[in-house]
Amino acid sequence: MSKIINNNLIEINKKINFTKLISKLSLKEKDINYIKSIFNIDNIKIINIDLLKNILNKLNYIIIEEFNDNIDKLYITLKKNNNIDYRPPIITLIGHVDSGKTSILDCIELNNSINNEVRGITQYIRSFKVNYSDNKNFIFIDTPGHESFVNIRNNCIKISDIIILVISVDDILKNNIIDKFINEILYTNLTFKLIIIINKIDKINDFNSLKFKFENNYNSIFKNIDINYDILYLSAKYKKNIDLLINNIKSKFNYIDLKFSKENIAYGIVIESYIDKNMGPTAKIIIKDGTINVGDLILFDYFFCKLKLIIDNNNKINSANPLNIVKIFGLPTLSKIGEKIIILNDIKKIKNIISYRNIIKNKNNLYINKYNDFLNKNKYNLNYIIKTNSIGINDAILHSIKEISNNNCNNININILKIETGILKKDDIYLSLNSNSELLLFNVKIDLNLIKLINNFNIKIKSYSIIYDLIDYIKYSIKNILSLEEKSNIEGNANVIKIFNINNSIIIGCKLENGVFRKKNNIKIFRKDILLYDGNILSMKILKKSVNEVNNNTEFGISINKNNILIKEGDKIISFKEINE
Ligand SMILES: Nc1nc2c(ncn2[C@@H]2O[C@H](COP(=O)(O)OP(=O)(O)OP(=O)(O)O)[C@@H](O)[C@H]2O)c(=O)[nH]1
Ligand SMILES: [Mg+2]
Structure with a gap:
């Protein structure tokens, strides 16, 4: 259904009832007559979008059809002048991790910024302008190669005039890698010039056979999708053919709309x-x-x-x-x-x-929350609070987590309670405590004042400076839970609700969440993915009565013979069938 958000903002669907629309907009009689005369419509009730757009544009209304395209549409609607000045082309380098994108740009920029990056991996966008003596300026954008950054890459691809796909000689026969990047380009931008760089040619002896193999393989692909491209062979390490690249870019100026x-x-x-x-x-x-x-x-x-x-x-x-x-x-x-x-x-x-965008966002969030509620039943939760030093990293982390959630965890929820750019605050620690979440820091330092608090509350906290390590850690946590489930014949799981330390044993008050607990079971006690206890049950009681089995969401107590002070309320206990059963 189309609707009027307010007087000059209209959300429209494929078809719209014109009579209703103008009555809601309370257009003046003279405007209605104007519209009708211009568009030659008299008794029309339902009109199509294009016609409506023309009409409303003329009356200075803003039309928002698709949420994501607003800016483009606004720009086109409001643009006044024909373009007369020349802007530098935007050139984006994309390609697999370690293909040499940053190294190539370093040769161009002639400052060795690769040394500033942790382990040389690009984790942020780098952009810079190069001025050449013949007044030809370029804007270069360096993107990270890792899968996590696909959203950022797509955004850069969208605004680029020239895209340089960098392929390392190590990858030239890895079709899945190359296809992935070609698809990324093709799905996001159709008006670009493409340059393919085969980099690290210093690493091979038989150049001709390499060239033959690659071109044979990829000519056929590009033939089908009707795209022109040039292939350049480079060695960033030895600065070989960098000038060829610059000249190639300059040669494309005449074919790009740079006004x-x-x-x-x-x-x-x-x-x-x-x-x-x-x-x-x-x-x-x-x-x-x-x-x-x-x-x-x-x-x-x-x-x-x-x-x-x-x-x-x-x-x-x-x-x-x-x-x-x-x-x-x-x-x-x-x-x-x-x-x-x-x-x-x-x-x-x-x-x-x-306000329009917020309406749409809230509507979407409502659905997402409902969907999550539905999915959340009977699942393990891995809760994280993530603090980073850059908003681009947040996007990349969220993207990776989404991928992990889609692919790996059948009954594990990865809940990101908060992902935020900025320093670690007391509030984050309290939130972690109250929500049983782990704190993951990315290039964020811990203030000395907070360390005591973290230790007191036994908060689990990890610091990273490489995004892939952070992602790997989350994957590892999931794997731990999954492997437990697969291998060990889980019979039930319970939550720790109270702890009593008596002499040399510990009595744990539990609430059964799923399945059964038998006295002969082995149990493992976890805090998130950390194993706190692995062993047997000494005694099991409901109230004061000893029992051999507990089921049906009951509260019960077990004793274990180790005085494990680490165990606390909120920890999870999993019971397993005996090995020789
Ligand atoms: N032998 C050789 N090594 C190269 C060449 N170009 C880059 N390298 C090396 O390849 C590694 C990765 O180079 P980067 O420029 O960081 O690669 P990247 O594509 O920017 O990688 P991400 O930012 O992680 O996506 C580094 O160790 C470089 O020294 C080259 O032409 N020849
Ligand atoms: Mg890089």
Whole structure:
């Protein structure tokens, strides 16, 4: 159903009842007559979207059909001038982990930024502008190769004029890897020029046979999808054929639409997002059209701000256009990488759009929550609170976790209670305690004051500087639970609700959640994936009566002979059939 969100924001479906629409919009008689005369419609009730769009555009209404495409549509609707200036092309390098993307860009940028990265893995987007003497400027974007960063990569691909797919000689016959990246490109952008780089040619002796193998393989694929591309053979290590690459890029200038107008409504994309020590939430942006000025109102996905400061290469500037990559300040919160931004100096319009987006988001969240409730029954929960130093990392982590959840865990819930960029706070520790969650830190330091708190509460906390290690840890935790389930004939699981330490034994008050507990069972006691106890049950009682078996969600007590002070309320006990049974 189409609906009017408010007076000038309309959510429309495929067909819309025109009479109803204009009555709801309370258009003036003269406007209705105008519409009818222009579009030659008289008695029409249902009109199609395209016609409606034309009509409403003429009346200065904003039409939002698809949530994700708003900015594009707004831009097209509001764009005024024909493009007259030239902007630098945006060139994005994509390719498998370790194919050499960063090394190639290092050769181009001539500063060895690879040394600044932990183990040389790109975990953030890097973008920079190169000026050549013949006034041909390029904007390069380096993307990470790991699967987790697919969303960020897609956002970069979307705005690129030239895409460089880097393939290492080690991977040239790994069709699954190459296909994956080709698909990523093809599904997200259809108006780009493609360059394929085979990198690390210094590693092979028989160059001709390599060339033959690769080209034979991939010519056939590209023939079917009707895409032009050039293949260049490089060695970033020995800086071989870098000039060939630059010339190849320059040769493509004439075939790309690089025009923009400084007068147009400005729109662009967030390429980096982080918290600046002095200025707070900050975004690095690439502008695709128009001019942004200090004081402009800039719309992000769910918030807007007045631009306080624009910095280009450490210099304060008052306005920027597609010739600059700039940092902007004054944001109330962090934006997502890849988020599209638009300058709309109309606070009413901006608020309308944000409220519309929130309506849609809440609607979606409601469904997601319901779905999660449905899925959550009888499952193991792995709860995490994640703090990072970059919003791009958050996206990548969430993406990976989604993949893991889809593929690996039948009855394990990975619950991310919070994923946030910023320092570790007391609140995070309390949340971890109350929700039985593990704290995962990515490039976030722990303040000395908090260490005592963490130790006191026995909070499980892990620090990472490599995203893949963090993801591997989550995978490992899942594997632990799965392997337990598969191998060990689980009979039941219970929660620890109270602990009594008596002499040399420990009595654990439990509540059975699923299955049965038998006195002869072996049990394992876990806190998340950490094994605290593995052994047998000494005695089992319901109230004061000894029993051999417990079932039906009963509360019961067991004693074990080890005074394990680690066990506490909230831990999980799993009972297993005896091995020789
Ligand atoms: N032999 C050889 N090694 C290279 C070449 N180019 C890069 N390498 C090495 O390959 C490794 C990975 O290079 P990177 O440039 O970090 O690869 P990347 O594609 O940016 O990797 P991610 O950012 O993780 O996706 C490093 O150890 C480089 O020194 C080359 O032309 N020849
Ligand atoms: Mg890299």
